[in-house]
Structure formats: structure tokens, C-alpha cells
Amino acid sequence: MANMSLEKIRMPEQAPDVRNKNFEEVALGYTKEMAMEEATRCLNCKHKPCVSGCPVNVRIPEFIAEIAKGDFMAAYKILTSTNALPAVCGRVCPQESQCESKCVRGIKGEPVAIGRLERFVADWYMANCDEMPEKPVQNGKKVAVIGSGPSSLTCASDLAKAGYAVTVFEAFHTAGGVLVYGIPEFRLPKAIVQKEIDKLAAMGVEVMTNMVIGKVLSIDEIIEDMGFDAVFIGTGAGLPSFMNIPGEALVGVYSANEYLTRINLMKAYLPDYDTPLRKSKAVAVVGGGNVAMDAARCAKRMGAEKVYIVYRRSEKEMPARLEEVHHAKEEGIEFHLLRNPVKILDDGKGQVCGIECLKMELGEPDASGRRSPVPIEGSNYVIDVDTVVMSIGTSPNPLIRSTTQGLEANRKGCLVVNEETNQTTREGVYAGGDAVTGAATVILAMGAGKKAAAAIDEYLKNK
Amino acid sequence: MFRIVNKKELNSSVTLLEIEAPFVAKKAKAGQFIIFRVDDYSERVPLTIADYDREKGTVTIIFQKVGLSTNLLASKEVGDTIRDFVGPLGIATEYEGYKKVAVVGGGVGCAIAYPQAKALHELGVAVDVIAGFRNKDIVILEEEMKAVADNYYLMTDDGTKGEKGFVTDKLKALIEGGNQYDAVIAIGPIPMMKFVSLTTKPFGIKTIVSLNPIMIDGTGMCGGCRVTVGGKIKFACVDGPDFDGHEVDFDELMNRNSIYKEQEAEMAKTHICRMDKLAKELIH
Ligand SMILES: Cc1cc2nc3c(=O)[nH]c(=O)nc-3n(C[C@H](O)[C@H](O)[C@H](O)COP(=O)(O)OP(=O)(O)OC[C@H]3O[C@@H](n4cnc5c(N)ncnc54)[C@H](O)[C@@H]3O)c2cc1C
Ligand SMILES: Cc1cc2nc3c(=O)[nH]c(=O)nc-3n(C[C@H](O)[C@H](O)[C@H](O)COP(=O)(O)OP(=O)(O)OC[C@H]3O[C@@H](n4cnc5c(N)ncnc54)[C@H](O)[C@@H]3O)c2cc1C
Ligand code: SF4
Ligand code: SF4
Ligand code: FES
Ligand SMILES: [Mg+2]
Numbered sequence: 125m126a127n128m129s130l131e132k133i134r135m136p137e138q139a140p141d142v143r144n145k146n147f148e149e150v151a152l153g154y155t156k157e158m159a160m161e162e163a164t165r166c167l168n169c170k171h172k173p174c175v176s177g178c179p180v181n182v183r184i185p186e187f188i189a190e191i192a193k194g195d196f197m198a199a200y201k202i203l204t205s206t207n208a209l210p211a212v213c214g215r216v217c218p219q220e221s222q223c224e225s226k227c228v229r230g231i232k233g234e235p236v237a238i239g240r241l242e243r244f245v246a247d248w249y250m251a252n253c254d255e256m257p258e259k260p261v262q263n264g265k266k267v268a269v270i271g272s273g274p275s276s277l278t279c280a281s282d283l284a285k286a287g288y289a290v291t292v293f294e295a296f297h298t299a300g301g302v303l304v305y306g307i308p309e310f311r312l313p314k315a316i317v318q319k320e321i322d323k324l325a326a327m328g329v330e331v332m333t334n335m336v337i338g339k340v341l342s343i344d345e346i347i348e349d350m351g352f353d354a355v356f357i358g359t360g361a362g363l364p365s366f367m368n369i370p371g372e373a374l375v376g377v378y379s380a381n382e383y384l385t386r387i388n389l390m391k392a393y394l395p396d397y398d399t400p401l402r403k404s405k406a407v408a409v410v411g412g413g414n415v416a417m418d419a420a421r422c423a424k425r426m427g428a429e430k431v432y433i434v435y436r437r438s439e440k441e442m443p444a445r446l447e448e449v450h451h452a453k454e455e456g457i458e459f460h461l462l463r464n465p466v467k468i469l470d471d472g473k474g475q476v477c478g479i480e481c482l483k484m485e486l487g488e489p490d491a492s493g494r495r496s497p498v499p500i501e502g503s504n505y506v507i508d509v510d511t512v513v514m515s516i517g518t519s520p521n522p523l524i525r526s527t528t529q530g531l532e533a534n535r536k537g538c539l540v541v542n543e544e545t546n547q548t549t550r551e552g553v554y555a556g557g558d559a560v561t562g563a564a565t566v567i568l569a570m571g572a573g574k575k576a577a578a579a580i581d582e583y584l585k586n587k
Numbered sequence: 588m589f590r591i592v593n594k595k596e597l598n599s600s601v602t603l604l605e606i607e608a609p610f611v612a613k614k615a616k617a618g619q620f621i622i623f624r625v626d627d628y629s630e631r632v633p634l635t636i637a638d639y640d641r642e643k644g645t646v647t648i649i650f651q652k653v654g655l656s657t658n659l660l661a662s663k664e665v666g667d668t669i670r671d672f673v674g675p676l677g678i679a680t681e682y683e684g685y686k687k688v689a690v691v692g693g694g695v696g697c698a699i700a701y702p703q704a705k706a707l708h709e710l711g712v713a714v715d716v717i718a719g720f721r722n723k724d725i726v727i728l729e730e731e732m733k734a735v736a737d738n739y740y741l742m743t744d745d746g747t748k749g750e751k752g753f754v755t756d757k758l759k760a761l762i763e764g765g766n767q768y769d770a771v772i773a774i775g776p777i778p779m780m781k782f783v784s785l786t787t788k789p790f791g792i793k794t795i796v797s798l799n800p801i802m803i804d805g806t807g808m809c810g811g812c813r814v815t816v817g818g819k820i821k822f823a824c825v826d827g828p829d830f831d832g833h834e835v836d837f838d839e840l841m842n843r844n845s846i847y848k849e850q851e852a853e854m855a856k857t858h859i860c861r862m863d864k865l866a867k868e869l870i871h
Contacts, residue, residue: 295806297624297631297671334673336806340610362808366820373815373839375846382809390630390803398630398655398854400847474842521807523825 127164130233135240140454144424147309147393150451151215156194159244163192166236169228174238177226179571180206184223184238191241200249203242208278209570211250211316214243216307216414217567218445250319256326263287265584268352270337270524273301274566275557276358277320278573279580283356284327286581291352292324293335298389301360303566305389306381308418310425311448314388338523343531343553353587354552354580357539358573361520361558367410371468372514376402376476380411380419380515387422404511406430408479410465411515412442413563417449419513420457431457432507436464436484436497462486462497466504468512478506520559528553538562545579546572554580588668589623592645597727600652601695602661603637609644611636611674617706618680618797618829621646622805624671625659632656633802633824635699636675646674649698649727655854676805677828680795682706685769687713689761690736691754691783693775694720697728699797700774701735708735715766716740717757719775723748754779755786768792773832777841784832794832798823800840801847815839 136152137143143150154162166188174184183202190199203210217223219239227235265288269280272294280290298304300317321331335341337359346352364379366372383401386392390399407423409416412435423431433452435442438461442449453459462484471477483503486495520537532540532549539555541548546556556572558564593605611621620635638647652658663669680703682688688707692700697718707714716736720726721744733739740757741749750757754775762768770793773783780796787794800812800823807825814823817834821827 295673296804297673334671335610336673336676339675339806340614340673362806364808364810366810366813368820372820373813373836373843375843379810382803382811385803385809391628397628400630400850400854402846403850474839474845523806 126167127161129165132165132234132237132240133158133162135237140451140456143310144421144455147425149313150310153247154240154244156248159191159241160194162237162241163188165229166192167228173226173228174223174236178223179565179567180574182207182223182242187245188236188238188241191245196245196248197253199245203245207242207567207570208281208574209274209320209566210242211246212274212303212312212320213567213570214239214241214246215312216445218565220446222567250316254319257323259326259328260285260287262289262328265289265353266291266351267354267356267580267584268293268346268350269356269358271295271301271358271360271557271559272299272321272331273358273360273557273569274303275360275559275569275573275576276301276356277324278570279356279358279556279577280324280329280573281327282574282577283580284324284329286577288581288584290324290329292329292331293337293341293346294331294333295336296389297333299331299333301358305385306415306418308384308388308422310421311418336523338527343524343528343550347552353584354554356573356576356580357524357548357553357555357559358557358569359521359524359559361518361538361563363519363521363537364514365517365519366514367465367516369465369467371470371476374468374470374476375474376404376511377468378402378511378513380409380415380513381518383419383513384415384422387426393426401426402511404428404509406432406507406509407511407513408432408434408465408507408509409513409515410434410479411517412437412444413515413517414444414448416513416515417444417452419515421448421452421455423511423513424455424457428511430509432460432509433457434460434463434465434479434481434507436462438462438486441494460507464497464499465512469506476510476512478508479512480504480506518563520562536562545583546576547579547583552583588670589672590668591663591665593647594663594665597649598725600725601649601698601727602652603647603649604660604663605645605647606669606672607644608646608672608674611646611672612639612641612644615639615646615675616679617702619675619677620805620828621648621672621674622676622802623648623660623669623673625656625663626670629659629670630656631671631803631805632660633676633799633805635702635797637698637702646672649695649701651695654851658855673805676824678826680706680772680829682710682712685712687715687766687768689715689717689758689766689768689771691717691758691771691773691775691779692719692732693754693773693779694725695727696775696779696797697732700772701728701731703772703774704732705735713737715761715768717742717754717761719743719754719779720748721745753782755782758783759786762787762790762792770795772797777837777844780832780835781837784835784837788833795829796832796835797828798830798835798840799828799844801844814843
């Protein structure tokens with residue numbers, strides 16, 4: 125008999141006023157008992173609507189049924205048959221707009237906590253039966269994977285399993301992409317990402333850090349001089365945008381990328397590290413996505429007394445995961461919604477002393493049905509801050525496309541690929557993740573890496 | 588890990604290191620730079636590629652010990668390794684169509700100017716080098732510069748070596764004396780580059796400066812290195828580091844570079860403890 129509770133089993137968390145001063149994980153994970161009880165809320169629906177909401181079609185009712193039985197190993201096998209990084213996805217997928225949005229239990233009450241259950245199974249496996257994979261039998265062919273974010277990690281893993289000699293080229297000094305430089309420790313512990321990279325190494329994947337492709341090597345050199353049979357480009361969308369408003373060059377204005385990289389990748393929050401970061405008392409983060417929430421919550425943890433989110437639309441339109449918005453509010457982040465910055469103010473010494481915003485109201489729905497914000501004339505006001513973090517979006521870096529002949533990109537700088545195979549406009553060169561879609565999600569990037577790996581295997585088998 | 592194969596102290600505060608980095612050496616060009624990290628706790632710091640040897644697979648850097656990271660790097664000896672060394676980054680300097688160029692170097696900026704003077708000389712361009720230092724004790728690369736320059740002018744602020752005066756005095760005199768420069772390349776402290784640009788502007792001589800904003804990744808992903816050139820935002824790591832000196836907002840750059848002044852001073856003080864800790868780690 126199914127458990128008809130309208131609410132998810134609550135996830136234990138660090139208390140807001142404790143956690144907003146440390147970088148340890150916010151959500152602590154289900155116990156076995158909690159997981160098994162939550163699993164009984166799943167109705168094991170015949171048409172499995174939830175599965176269609178997942179970009180990689182995780183066999184949701186099947187793995188949840190195993191949790192209910194207490195066979196976590198079986199659950200893990202089902203889960204990982206389609207999702208290589210469940211410990212990551214369980215933590216960062218926007219479940220409310222993907223799998224859980226389609227769950228029938230969500231029609232009346234809360235949907236089944238699919239993400240939390242996924243995380244539980246992955247964490248259970250890591251804690252109990254963590255064996256390293258073995259190096260598969262080699263087929264003699266080489267594939268180069270550029271970048272080391274989720275799309276690249278997935279692609280490299282699938283290709284290594286199929287017997288290819290895979291080399292990952294990463295520009296930064298640490299592999300992991302946004303999972304290590306962007307998403308903070310308190311949301312995704314870096315040890316989880318490192319474990320995935322260690323697994324790749326165990327399978328014989330060579331990870332070369334400090335390799336900026338397009339500079340140190342071109343795609344053509346990788347193919348012609350180094351003898352790689354195919355290439356996958358998973359370089360993400362890391363180029364930050366600024367608003368082009370007065371004051372953006374003042375001391376105290378960061379892009380979210382810089383701010384988060386200093387904190388997460390370069391560990392500005394740990395005293396042993398040499399990374400400097402501005403000591404801020406009041407911070408305004410401009411934007412409403414996951415990146416903005418992460419920057420705001422980091423600012424709080426770095427000791428800022430006041431942290432504001434400044435977002436030009438209303439809360440409903442915020443692209444961030446629901447859970448992050450909720451957590452941010454609990455942690456004391458203040459939201460200035462329907463506000464658009466027009467100017468960053470100079471304290472007279474070249475440093476930020478405030479941000480001038482304009483109030484907005486929602487206008488008539490546009491062609492897409494979205495009500496776009498329109499400024500209210502003369503409603504300007506100033507928020508006193510000493511630091512501004514711009515988190516208004518990113519686009520793909522042109523470094524590779526500008527150094528590779530025949531690699532086509534669209535107007536937004538995204539690489540053009542064949543939707544069936546993820547092959548770019550160059551034979552043998554594939555791409556996926558944010559480099560193709562623009563800033564999106566971890567799970568979509570992984571899906572693209574998987575698809576490309578299958579297509580590369582097909583291509584090289586027939587070559 | 589990247590191994591140090593050669594080390595020279597050029598003066599009390601300027602060190603040369605030759606480092607094994609075959610991939611970088613293979614692609615390096617004058618005007619480009621690398622980013623290094625000494626160990627797992629270090630920041631990422633950019634330095635210009637002063638020279639390279641494609642056969643040996645080595646890259647030479649010349650740097651001034653100014654704070655924590657450069658001191659840490661200078662504490663390394665031949666045979667030691669450093670954790671990260673990434674490059675070549677930035678756009679190589681272009682020398683199209685020049686017949687005669689003045690290369691102006693200020694202090695350690697001479698280390699960055701040297702590969703440019705050398706590249707120009709090898710292309711058959713006439714090169715006048717004006718090198719400026721505070722005093723005779725910190726003069727670097729004199730012989731190297733002379734070897735690639737048609738004329739070498741040494742200036743010191745206090746007149747203890749060469750001529751007394753600023754590089755801008757000499758540059759102005761040379762221009763007014765009838766030297767026809769197709770371009771002036773100025774590399775040194777920000778005020779020096781600013782004043783060289785102001786000096787050449789009335790004569791309409793193309794002036795190239797090499798900017799040194801604070802960088803992290805060096806690939807265009809953080810925007811920390813943004814500078815205003817001709818009223819537009821440029822990322823110095825990918826759009827530069829060379830820019831048209833007549834278009835650069837030097838005051839803004841100066842201001843932005845001061846962001847971590849206090850923390851850097853603090854860190855420089857504690858760097859002694861850091862070195863002790865490292866030494867202990869080595870012993871254990
Ligand atoms: C702060 C932040 C929070 C986020 N939160 C979430 C979330 O909660 N949920 C979610 O689903 N998504 C989230 N996202 C989005 C998600 O992280 C990305 O969609 C995803 O990481 C894209 O993966 P990718 O493999 O395409 O590239 P990335 O993860 O961007 O990795 C690209 C890698 O390529 C490297 N690279 C770039 N250029 C080169 C080059 N020329 N040579 C060599 N290497 C290169 C980069 O250094 C990087 O390591 C967040 C993003 C950010 C920035
Ligand atoms: C493209 C480029 C090429 C350079 N080439 C050379 C060179 O060939 N030789 C040389 O001696 N110096 C060079 N520099 C300057 C060098 O990077 C700084 O001196 C160095 O970062 C100082 O670090 P520190 O920790 O020792 O000193 P700190 O005390 O931390 O800093 C001293 C000053 O250096 C600058 N600085 C600090 N951190 C950075 C950073 N991450 N990136 C850039 N600048 C920073 C700031 O202006 C700061 O006030 C170059 C800079 C750039 C951007
Ligand atoms: S991978 Fe993401 S979308 Fe798919 S089931 Fe898991 S949490 Fe849901
Ligand atoms: S829709 Fe919800 S209840 Fe139905 S199978 Fe999926 S998770 Fe279970
Ligand atoms: S150093 Fe980060 S964009 Fe230039
Ligand atoms: Mg420093």
C-alpha cells in the first residue's frame with residue numbers, strides 16, 4: 125500500500141544561521157529509513173510520466189522500487205545504466221522542472237523526491253562499495269576530449285569503457301569544469317567530482333590539465349600531428365557578460381565567474397590558500413539564476429553582512445532551482461525583484477559604494493507569452509554596497525572556433541552540430557554541452573556527452 | 588609538474604628561470620605570456636615569455652620579486668618543480684611593415700620588451716632601445732639588448748649609469764632629432780606607458796603598450812583582466828596584452844590593479860611563515 129503523505133520526507137539540513145558561515149554541505153542527505161519511506165510514496169505508474177521528464181530517461185520507478193525493498197545495490201545499477209553521475213545530478217538537477225515536474229504525486233501535494241532518492245543511492249554506493257573500475261581492453265584508437273565538465277566526463281567515460289584511449293585536455297589546473305570552479309562546495313562537495321575523475325584515470329583516461337586548446341594546440345594538430353582519430357569539444361559557455369552600465373570598471377565589481385572561481389576553485393575561503401578576495405560588507409549580486417544564488421550565498425559565507433539579489437523580473441521567472449532560492453532566503457539573502465541596475469556608484473576613490481536601480485513592472489505578455497519587465501520612470505533608488513557581482517549570463521568562448529577552420533557556430537557563438545550525432549561541421553569532430561546549447565544544465569551536458577560518445581564509437585568502428 | 592632547469596639572479600630583485608614546458612615552448616611567440624602556480628595553495632600569476640627554446644622544450648621567464656607569489660617562485664632552485672605552467676596565452680605581437688621601431692623598456696619591463704626587440708631585429712627592422720631604471724644597481728639585460736639594438740640608450744633616474752633622466756625625455760629627443768619611427772613599443776610600469784603614449788601622441792606615432800591587469804584564467808572566462816580601450820571593454824588576456832597606447836584608459840587600469848593592495852601587503856608579511864611551512868613540508 126503506497127504511502128499517501130502529501131509531503132516529501134524532509135531532508136535534514138544544517139540550520140540556516142549556522143551554514144551561512146561555513147562551506148560544508150547544506151543538505152545532509154536521507155538516512156536509509158528516510159529513503160525507504162520516501163520510496164513508498166512512488167506509485168510505480170505504468171506510463172512512467174516522470175521518466176519522460178528526465179533528459180537521460182533515468183528508470184525512475186524501477187530504481188525507487190529497489191530502494192523501497194532495501195536493495196540499494198540494485199537501485200544503483202538501474203540508476204547508473206543511464207546516468208553516470210547520480211551523486212551530482214541528485215544534488216544539482218532542477219528536478220522541479222524536469223523529472224519531478226511530471227510526477228503524478230505532484231498533482232495533489234509534493235512529487236516524489238526523485239532527486240533526493242537518487243542522491244541517497246549514489247552516496248550509499250560511495251560509502252559502502254566503492255571499487256575502482258578496471259582498465260578496459262584497448263581497441264587501439266585514440267579520442268581527444270576538450271574540457272572536463274560534465275559533458276566531457278560523460279563522453280570520456282563511455283569511450284573509455286568502449287576501449288578507446290582517451291585524453292582529456294583541460295585549460296584550468298584542475299579538472300571538473302563548472303562542477304569545480306562554479307558550483308560551491310556547500311552544494312556539491314568537490315570530493316564527489318574528484319572521485320569521478322579518479323575513476324576515469326583508473327580506466328586509463330589521461331587527464332592533461334593546463335592545456336588551453338586553441339592556444340597550445342589546435343584541433344588540427346590534435347588530429348594530424350598527435351594522431352587522434354576523433355575529437356569531442358565540451359568547453360562549456362564560460363565567457364562572462366557585463367551590462368555595459370557606468371561604473372562597471374570600478375574596484376569591487378566582479379563577474380560571477382571570477383568571484384566563484386576565486387572562492388571555489390582557488391579556495392579563497394580557506395586560510396591556507398594564497399587567493400585574495402575583496403573583504404565585502406555589503407554585496408549586490410545581479411541576476412536570478414543558479415549562478416547568482418551561488419555567488420550570493422558565497423558572499424554571505426565570506427562574511428558580508430548584507431547580501432542582495434537584484435533581478436529584473438519577478439520571482440516566478442527566476443531560472444534558479446527552487447531549492448536554491450529557498451535556501452538563499454533562509455540564509456538571509458535579501459531579494460530586490462523587478463529591479464534593474466542602471467549605474468554603479470564611485471566612492472570618489474575608484475571603489476564601489478552603491479548600485480543605482482530602477483524599479484520595473486510587468487508589462488503585457490509578449491509573443492512568447494512572457495510578461496516582460498518595463499522600467500518605471502523616475503523610480504531610481506540606491507542600495508549601499510561595496511561589491512557588485514555581475515551574474516547576467518555567459519556565452520561560449522571563441523578560442524577554439526576562431527582557431528579551427530570549418531567549425532561553424534551560430535549567431536550566439538554556439539557550435540553547430542547534427543542533432544542526431546552531435547557531430548560539428550567538421551568530420552570526426554563532435555561537440556556537446558554548454559558549448560553547443562549555451563548555458564544550460566549538468567544533466568543536458570551529460571546527455572550530450574553520452575550521445576556524442578555513441579556517435580564517435582559508431583563513426584570510428586566504420587572508419 | 589614543470590621542472591626548473593636554469594636559474595639566474597639578474598639583480599637583487601629580478602630573477603630568470605628556464606622551465607621545462609615542451610608544449611608551451613613549441614608554440615610560444617614574442618608578446619605572449621604564461622600563467623604559473625607554484626604549488627597547490629598558490630594563486631595564478633601571469634608572466635611574459637622572455638625566451639623559449641623549441642628544441643630543448645624550455646621557456647624562460649624573467650620576473651621581479653614584488654610580493655608573495657613572485658617571491659615564492661624565486662625561492663625555487665634548479666631541479667625543483669612548480670605545480671602549473673600554462674600557455675602560451677594572449678595574442679603574439681604583430682610587426683607588419685615596420686622599418687624602424689623604438690622599443691622602450693622600464694625596469695623589469697625590459698624583460699618583456701627584450702623578446703620584442705629581438706624578434707624585430709631578426710626580421711631586419713631597425714631597432715632603437717631606450718631602457719630606463721631607477722639606478723645602476725637594477726639595470727638588467729644590457730648586453731642582450733645591445734646585441735639586438737641598432738642604438739641602445741640607457742637612462743637612470745639618478746644618473747648613476749647611462750644618462751640621467753626619464754625614457755620619455757630620450758624618446759622625445761630622438762623623435763625631435765628626426766628619427767622616423769613606424770611604431771613605439773613601450774613596456775614598463777603603468778605611469779611610464781601612459782607618459783610614453785602622451786609623448787608620442789602629438790607626433791601621431793603608433794604606440795603599442797603591454798598591459799598587466801590582474802588575471803586569473805588567462806582564457807577569457809573571468810573578466811577580471813578587463814581594461815577600457817577606445818571606450819570599449821577588452822579582456823587583456825585574450826584581446827591583448829598589447830594595445831594601442833593612445834586608446835588605453837591607464838588611470839582605470841592603475842585603480843583596478845590596486846584592488847588587493849592591503850591583502851597583498853599582509854600576505855607579503857606572512858610569506859616568511861609560508862616559506863617556513865613549505866620548508867617543513869619538504870623535510871617531512
Ligand atoms: C555557478 C554555476 C552554478 C550552476 N548550477 C547548476 C545547477 O544547480 N544545476 C544544473 O543542472 N546546472 C547548473 N549550472 C550549469 C552547469 O554547470 C553547466 O550547464 C554544465 O557544467 C555544462 O557542462 P559542460 O560540460 O558543457 O561544460 P563546463 O562545465 O562549462 O566545462 C567546460 C570545461 O572546459 C574547459 N575549457 C574551456 N575552454 C577550453 C579550451 N580552449 N581548452 C581546454 N579546456 C577548455 C573549461 O575550463 C571547463 O573546465 C551552473 C553553472 C554555474 C556556472
Ligand atoms: C600579461 C602579463 C605579463 C606579465 N609579465 C611579467 C613579467 O614578465 N615579469 C614580471 O616581473 N612581472 C610580470 N607581470 C606582473 C606580475 O604578474 C605581477 O608582478 C605578479 O602577479 C605579482 O604577484 P605577487 O603575488 O608576487 O605580488 P603581489 O604583492 O600579490 O602583487 C603586486 C602587484 O602585482 C599585480 N598582481 C597581483 N596579482 C596579480 C595577478 N594574478 N595577475 C596580474 N597581476 C597581479 C597587482 O598590480 C599587485 O598590486 C605581468 C603581468 C601580466 C598581466
Ligand atoms: S538525472 Fe536529474 S532529471 Fe533525471 S531523474 Fe535524476 S534528478 Fe531527475
Ligand atoms: S510519476 Fe511519480 S509516482 Fe509515478 S512512477 Fe514516477 S515517481 Fe513514481
Ligand atoms: S584573466 Fe580571466 S578573462 Fe582574462
Ligand atoms: Mg599575489
